[in-house]
Amino acid sequence: MEENKNKSRRDFVKTAAVAAAGFMIVPRHVLGGKGFIAxxxxxxxxxxxxxxxxxxxxxxxxxxxxxxxxxxxxxxxxxxxxxxxxxxxxxxxxxxxxxxxxxxxxxxxxxxxxxxxxxxxxxxxxxxxxxxxxxxxxxxxxxxxxxxxxxxxxxxxxxxxxxxxxTSSDGSRLLMEWYNAGLIGEVDTVYCWTDRPVWPQGVPWPAQKSDIPKELDWDLWLGTAPKADYIDKLVPFNWRGWWEYGTGALGDMGCHLVDAPFRVLGLKYPTDVECSVGSVYVDSFKRGYFPESCPPSSHVTMTFNSEKQGGKAVKMHWMDGGIQPERPVELGPDEIFGDGGNGVLFIGSKGKMLCDTYGRNPRLLPLSRNAEINVPATLARVPDQEAGHYTQWVEAAIAGYGKMEVSSDFSIAGPLTEALLMGNLAIRGFDIRKPNATGNGFTYPGRYKKLLWDGPNMKITNFDEANQFVKRAYRSGWTLGA
The missing domain is CATH 3.40.50.720 (NAD(P)-binding Rossmann-like Domain)
Structure with missing residues (x-):
């Protein structure tokens, strides 16, 4: 009798455990209850x-x-x-x-x-x-x-x-809706600018190596990059100014500033690029040659064909290191240009529009035009905007591939990144030097060229020396699988 009771008790516990386990994995929509996350x-x-x-x-x-x-x-x-x-x-x-x-x-x-x-x-x-x-x-x-x-x-x-x-902000969607409604007409020129870098650039690699902090695995930090001595202050932030590790001001801030015109105008690969860079002086007269370091400032001009404008060419100017475009005449003398240090300006056939970093604070110029805007919202907004950029990815991943839209999936982020890095090809190509014919100096062939870009094949067609930066060699032991 006691044995039967123990067996019944064991069966009950087993059944209850299975039921409990089953309950724990029932999807939230079946369980109901607002706010409950299974x-x-x-x-x-x-x-x-x-x-x-x-x-x-x-x-x-x-x-x-x-x-x-x-x-x-x-x-x-x-x-x-x-x-x-x-x-x-x-x-x-x-x-x-x-x-x-x-x-x-x-x-x-x-x-x-x-x-x-x-x-x-x-x-x-x-x-x-x-x-x-x-x-x-x-x-x-x-x-x-x-x-x-x-x-x-x-x-x-x-x-x-x-x-x-x-990309998840209301501002970037407003810019698209205003453009789609024809408020500024066709755009032929865009300016994007930033006050970055705020880390050292245009400087020589320090001659003095430093002791590796005991908490840091320096070899793992280097990863795909060549073996190098540890130097002070490279980690955790100043690596951005060195080409082996970072992508300079354009790589850092371009994704936040170029993204808006990229979407508004339907851009993809640039067709050509040219640039100028700020000089670096080792002393009062001599320019330093530091090709391993990003320059202190640059002005890059890229040409795109706009899908939304029937393939019409759009010139995009990128300026960093504190360089800014000329203030538009429609902007009052005391009105802030962008957010002060950064901004995006669209110049169209019927008007101009301006925004800050991240597409924030979009406005038409002159500012008096903004009181007259009556454009219906046609694009879905992301709730909670900046936080929503994270949570929409989380929710989309839970739903599964292809079930929910996210703001910056790789089909968009990949071509945008390629375009920015194309600008960096011009910046790096600007500093490629060769011995001159007499052997007592150097020439810089990339400085007088407009680089022509074959986007589908990822190749500069008129200056092969710069193609070395399209795909770098990884350090031994690190491989990018296909």
Whole structure:
């Protein structure tokens, strides 16, 4: 009798446990109840790059309550400390390759917030595991890498998003609606400008190497880049000014400023590019030659064919280092041009429009025109805008590939990144030098050329020396798989 009672009790416990387990994985829409998120509805994210921007990205994913940070990875324990404290249940790694090998079956998506030179290799490896990816801007360091990631997103059918949050703003949608309504007519010229860099550029690589901090795995930080001695202050921020690791002011801010005209006008690959760069002086007279460092300022002019204007040419001017275009006559002498240090100006056949960084604060010129705007909203808005850039990716990843729209998936972010990096080809080509005929000096053939770009084939057709920057060689042991 007692044996039968124990058996009945064991059967009850077993049945209850199975029922409980079944209850835990029932989808939220079946359970009902506003605000309830079942475990099966949560996106488990592995964060590669847990400090700085990576830290704020991980926090952003949590805003909608549908994400869980399951794993953290950072080469620098100092930078990761806040995230480790904030997400105590997340298992911590230093090498993303080890994390992917050991934990891939335990996470759904990957956030990549590393220096530019390691974006592509980490992102592609995640996509090959069929993981959804959110990648900080710029998408990649090289044009070739951007093309590979754009194609891979379709091949592996994963939800993608680049971290240029202005693409989810109301401002960028207003600019599109005003343009589509014909308020400024056809656009032939766009100016984008920034006060970046705010890190050293146009400087020689320091001769004095420094001791590697004990918390930093320097070899892993270098990743795909050539072996180099550790130098003070390169990590965590000043790497942006060195071509081996960063993409300069254009790579840093272009995704936030060029994105609006890219979408408004239906742009893709530029057809040609030319540039000038600011000089660097080692002393009062002699210009320094530091091709390993981005210049302190640049003015890049790219020509695009606008899909929305029947292929009509559009000139886009990019200015950094504090260079700004001439103020439009329609802007009053005391009215702010852009946001002061950054901005975008569209010049159309019927008028002009202006916005700040991230497409914010769009306005027609003169400002008095804005009181007369009566254009209906035709484009869906992203709730909570900046936070929504994160949460829309989380929700789209939960829904599955192709089920929901996101603002900056790789089909958009990839070509945008390629266009920006094409501008960098001109900047780097500007500093290519060769011995002159007499052998007692140098010529700089890239300085007098307009570079012609074959976008589909990723090739400059009239200055082959600059094509070396389209696809760089990775350090031994690091490979970008197809």
């Amino acid at each position: 475990p099966s509805d949560k996106l488990i994210i592995a964060g590669v790059g847990a400090g700085g921007k990576g830290e704020s990205d991980l926090t952003g994913f949590m805003r909608g309550g549908k994400a869980e940070i399951g794993f953290l990875c950072d080469v620098d324990d100092r930078r990761a400390a806040n995230s480790v404290k904030r997400f105590p249940k997340a298992k911590y790694y230093k090498d993303w390759r080890e994390m992917f090998d050991k934990e891939a079956k335990h996470f759904d998506a990957v956030s990549v917030s590393t220096p530019d030179h390691n974006h592509a290799i980490t992102t592609l490896a995640a996509m090959q595991l069929r993981k959804h990816v959110y990648v900080q801007k710029p998408l990649t360091h090289d044009i070739y890498e951007a093309r590979i990631l754009t194609e891979a997103a379709v091949r592996y059918k994963v939800v993608t998003q680049m971290g240029n949050q202005g």
